[in-house]
Amino acid sequence: MEEKFAHPELRTPENLVYKRTDFLVDRPLSYCPGCGHGVVHRMLMEVVEDKGIGSITIGISPVGCSVLAYDFLNVDMLGAAHGRAPALATAIKRLWPNRYVFTYQGDGDLAAIGTAETIHACNRGENFTIIFINNGIYGMTGGQMAPTTLPGMRTSTCPYGRDVGIMGHPMKITELIAQLPGTYYVTRQAVHTPAAVRKTKKALRKAIDCQDLGKGIGFVEVVSNCNSGWKMTPVQANQWMEEHMFPKYPLGDIKVDGELVK
């Protein structure tokens, strides 16, 4: 492999304080700079590494910007049709009960076209993990309205802002599925600050650990920016997210050990 460091002699075990997990493929991410997808990928794969389950993990990527997650996550993967990841995961976990199975989905994928699959997998109490990236917009197709788009927020299919009288209200699907007896751990996190990233990693670990208990779905929503879709710089986007997204989508645990906490 090509040596990328100016001083390879400094790269000794005692100097090594941090390394990229081997469960991320060594290639440039396809995401926009500042996008949350890449951070969540890393946290998820660190959890897989920490837990030592890389060889028994099967992941499912959605249709959306993270369709190419399978190119970056160094575990066996399947790419689902738009919205159907929970159906794939349902079958895989039932056919391979000793594997750790996760879906990774955007808001259009999970809360619009795939609403039925999401709700029914949660209601059946399937034993896999759902990672839900809520950026309030359709990133991949160029910034159209999502089920999670905020009232008044402009997108390419609501160029004058989301008019809830015509287009309906933003959907809080995470609160919705938390009501179902089949979900065991439901939380909403973010990855815009180091502290938030650490919390998200803990949440991902807890959600994956749910699969050891066999008591139902572990569900982690990550409120994330789509700076390209929102037409902002990454810094502006994170600020806007704190000011506008968090009031509607407050961070924190919603259901823990099968009990609603909020």
Add this chain to the structure above:
Amino acid sequence: MGELRLMKGNEAIAEAAIRVGCDGYFGYPITPQSEVMEYLMAEKPYETTGMVVLQAESEVAAINMLYGGAGTGKMVMTSSSSPGISLMQEGISYLAGTQLPALIVNIVRGGPGLGTIQPSQADYFQAVKGGGHGDYYTIVYAPASVQEMADFVKLGFDAAFHYRTPVLILSDGAIGQMMEKVYLPDPIPRRTEEEVISQCPWASTGKPPTREHHIMTSLDLDPAGQERLNLLLQEKYRVIEEKEVLYEKIDCDDAEYVFVAFGLSARICQKAVHLAREQGIKVGLFRPITLFPFPKKPLQELGKKVKGMLVVEMNAGQMIEDVILSVGFQIPIKHYGRFGGIIPTPDEVFRMLKEKIIGG
């Protein structure tokens, strides 16, 4: 050894699935095929062979459950009837594009729309010409008896895994519902996880440190890559056309006229052949068993020997296009069809043969 049983076509499919060591069935109720899942739920194979049986929230979910299971090398199947199979088309296209093995049973009812719950053969085009988006085919078996309903489950899974492609059983409400004697072979044990991994080295089963990670997808944004995939698929379909053609010829050796019919229509035409022979008219029956690959060559050969063909289908004229493409225009080829769940009688099709082909 095996055993003989009196069963409905739908039940025979379910029992055959358990006996071939199927790993998972995912479905959604719809008449006239609900007995498949009902039979499986009553038999509880999850307690005996370990086969998963799950009622999905929709046919869309069911076919994507198949996609998930198939992508991990498991032997998975679903069954439905026409409207449900329409809903599955995106998923079937994904299975074809990702080159995944799966068995899909369509117990056809009359359409379009909600149509009727009565038997029909109107889904021929959908089954045989691809069905979903993109350039692909599924192998299509058309059973004409309860015995073949059972037999084609094994045949279908074998072909699906050999070619890594979705396979369809195209039957209809009458064969699904009717009871006949059926011979069931001894059960084959389900494959162990180790066997699945060694038989499906391409599948996403969990990445050991010793190999690259596997990705099951039909996506390739690079046009050259996507064209390569398409060429590969077309190459596979040519091999299938070469090797997998199945058909049956009844009384064709000395025939001057033949019926061409599949599935239930073939059963009716077989009776009509007897009626004709009783009157001293030399009539035969050509029955395609695989609809894709279509038995082009044997039909072409037959076309050189007979004076005319009547294609009998419970639709407005679908397979007749493939018959004409195979035989050409040298002899008269006419169609007779009934729709909406009406099943033609042997007398009726014999009369039509006389009117449209022999008399004309």
